[in-house]
Amino acid sequence: MKRVYVNEDWCLGCHLCEYYCSFANSGKSDMVKAFNGDKKTTPRIVIEEGDDINFAVQCRHCEEPLCAKGCIAGALTVTNGIVTIDSSRCVGCYTCVLSCPYGCIVTDHEKVVKKCDLCASKSGEPACVKGCPNAAIVFEERG
Amino acid sequence: MNYLIIGNSSAAIGCVEGIRKIDTTGQITILSDEPYHTYSRPLISYWLEGKVADEKIYYRPEDFYTKNNCNVILGKKAVKIDKSAREVILEDGSAISYDKLLIAAGSRPFVPPMDGLQLVTQKYTFMKYDDAKAVKEVLKPESKVLIIGAGLIGLKAAEGVYKVTKNITVVDLADRILPSILDSEGSSIVQKHLETKGVRFTLNDRVKSFTENTAVLEGGSVLDFDILIIAVGVRPNTEIAGECGIEVSRGIIIDDTCRTSDENIYAAGDCTESLDITTGTQKILALLPNAYIQGEAAGINMAGGSKNYGNAIPMNAIGFFGLHMITAGTYEGETHVIKTDDEYKKLIFKDGLLKGYIMIGEVSRAGIYTSIIREQIPASSVDMEMLVSRPQMMMFGKSRRLEKLGGVNVGN
Numbered sequence: 001m002k003r004v005y006v007n008e009d010w011c012l013g014c015h016l017c018e019y020y021c022s023f024a025n026s027g028k029s030d031m032v033k034a035f036n037g038d039k040k041t042t043p044r045i046v047i048e049e050g051d052d053i054n055f056a057v058q059c060r061h062c063e064e065p066l067c068a069k070g071c072i073a074g075a076l077t078v079t080n081g082i083v084t085i086d087s088s089r090c091v092g093c094y095t096c097v098l099s100c101p102y103g104c105i106v107t108d109h110e111k112v113v114k115k116c117d118l119c120a121s122k123s124g125e126p127a128c129v130k131g132c133p134n135a136a137i138v139f140e141e142r143g
Numbered sequence: 144m145n146y147l148i149i150g151n152s153s154a155a156i157g158c159v160e161g162i163r164k165i166d167t168t169g170q171i172t173i174l175s176d177e178p179y180h181t182y183s184r185p186l187i188s189y190w191l192e193g194k195v196a197d198e199k200i201y202y203r204p205e206d207f208y209t210k211n212n213c214n215v216i217l218g219k220k221a222v223k224i225d226k227s228a229r230e231v232i233l234e235d236g237s238a239i240s241y242d243k244l245l246i247a248a249g250s251r252p253f254v255p256p257m258d259g260l261q262l263v264t265q266k267y268t269f270m271k272y273d274d275a276k277a278v279k280e281v282l283k284p285e286s287k288v289l290i291i292g293a294g295l296i297g298l299k300a301a302e303g304v305y306k307v308t309k310n311i312t313v314v315d316l317a318d319r320i321l322p323s324i325l326d327s328e329g330s331s332i333v334q335k336h337l338e339t340k341g342v343r344f345t346l347n348d349r350v351k352s353f354t355e356n357t358a359v360l361e362g363g364s365v366l367d368f369d370i371l372i373i374a375v376g377v378r379p380n381t382e383i384a385g386e387c388g389i390e391v392s393r394g395i396i397i398d399d400t401c402r403t404s405d406e407n408i409y410a411a412g413d414c415t416e417s418l419d420i421t422t423g424t425q426k427i428l429a430l431l432p433n434a435y436i437q438g439e440a441a442g443i444n445m446a447g448g449s450k451n452y453g454n455a456i457p458m459n460a461i462g463f464f465g466l467h468m469i470t471a472g473t474y475e476g477e478t479h480v481i482k483t484d485d486e487y488k489k490l491i492f493k494d495g496l497l498k499g500y501i502m503i504g505e506v507s508r509a510g511i512y513t514s515i516i517r518e519q520i521p522a523s524s525v526d527m528e529m530l531v532s533r534p535q536m537m538m539f540g541k542s543r544r545l546e547k548l549g550g551v552n553v554g555n
Contacts (some may be wrong), residue, residue, distance in 0.1 A: 005548070005550045006544075007549065008541075008544065008549070046508075048537045050537050053537075055544065055548065057536050060548070069432060070431065070436075072185040072431050073186060073195075074183065074201070074202045089199055091189045091194060091195060092462070093185070093461065094460040094469060094509075095431070097460060097508070097510060098459070098460040098469045098471065098509055098510055099510050100508075100510035100511075101511065101513070101518075101547075102511065102536065102548075103507065103508025103510055103511045103534050103535070107506075140550075142551075
């Protein structure tokens with residue numbers, strides 16, 4: 001299955017992927033509106049920055065997803081290989097935060113957790129990949 | 144193949160999902176003494192609080208049994224296993240045969256003998272849906288609630304009743320709350336948080352005797368209450384296994400594949416003992432993720448596949464009144480502590496490995512620490528300064544990052 005892969009040597013640390021991710025998940029049609037006001041949408045992708053290296057981290061859609069196996073509410077499920085969350089079932093216990101080996105389940109001021117769904121409900125490549133100016137994150141089928 | 148599962152909670156559901164990965168046609172029968180569609184036990188406090196609606200307490204969708212082609216027998220208790228006939232006998236005397244059996248019988252609340260307890264009319268334990276329903280039935284804004292036990296279940300019960308009544312007192316014999324998951328510093332932080340919400344604690348004390356609406360403590364104080372919730376601990380349901388001659392210690396003994404001492408009988412979840420890799424000892428790990436993972440492994444093995452439940456550790460994520468905490472592993476060893484106004488973090492190292500952690504308040508990305516413990520990644524192979532400062536993928540060497548994030552098989 002196609003996943004998002006990272007080429008850390010090419011990552012500029014520009015954080016654009018975080019913005020595109022937030023926008024894609026904001027439900028807004030206009031980027032300016034998505035980032036206006038207090039209720040900014042938390043990105044499901046995280047940039048880690050080092051002295052000479054940067055990279056993006058988001059859900060790896062594990063074949064053995066510990067987050068879904070451990071979910072106390074049955075809110076995390078796997079559909080066609082994509083680990084998705086049903087926010088209406090999430091109780092915000094953070095067992096998935098405890099379980100995810102990549103630290104890719106995101107929490108914010110809201111009760112429920114958030115995670116990458118590879119923009120499954122939208123068409124084409126995930127927004128972070130489309131928006132990356134340096135092809136440091138790609139959407140590909142790899143072994 | 145004819146599969147029978149005693150139990151209908153996480154381990155049982157994991158087993159169904161495990162079996163169906165391998166065997167899509169074999170007959171699966173689920174047997175439960177509760178009358179409900181599979182529901183999540185840890186959600187009962189959220190349900191009582193009104194945060195989870197009736198239809199959301201269910202652990203899997205309504206069509207789960209149909210989709211997985213399961214025959215479900217609800218509201219009937221299994222009383223005996225006949226290993227040689229490969230049959231389970233129900234309380235009504237009927238028998239169900241099996242080729243492979245899973246015992247996922249869970250655990251039950253432990254109620255110690257207490258003087259005068261029989262005089263208390265409104266007394267409850269807090270593990271099952273029916274327990275939460277019974278509490279909801281009698282709970283009123285003017286109710287005074289007394290909870291015996293300041294562990295995970297007792298404090299979740301406190302949170303569960305809080306929207307209706309804030310008159311809550313928690314009594315525990317231990318000198319601090321949540322001793323099973325926190326160190327004393329952590330206990331004190333969480334206790335203060337609960338106290339600011341109005342929950343009262345009487346620690347280091349126990350009930351000497353009850354009347355219908357009062358508890359007299361050893362320390363001399365007298366507490367009035369309307370509703371008593373007993374949450375001092377749980378005991379594994381091992382009787383059905385022990386009585387048929389399967390090896391049982393404190394829990395049912397299983398191997399890496401979740402098989403018991405009988406080749407056709409598997410067990411998973413709260414009723415078993417798991418190997419805690421942080422100590423190398425067998426212990427009861429009554430945790431939902433562990434139950435699911437064991438159940439799934441059991442199912443795969445029962446269906447002829449091969450799967451170890453592997454890498455089990457104690458681990459908990461829980462929150463009370465908006466304060467989150469995540470803990471894992473064991474706490475004996477060299478410690479690194481970070482304490483600020485917003486967070487308390489303790490990391491415990493031993494034998495060159497991260498063995499455990501406690502995070503309160505700031506818990507982001509805690510799973511990276513969990514993975515280091517579960518995979519026993521040597522501390523020497525990561526950047527220690529980064530590890531101690533916060534969970535991050537940057538602490539690992541480039542090759543692990545390439546493999547995990549770049550999809551590159553570094554081994555080849």
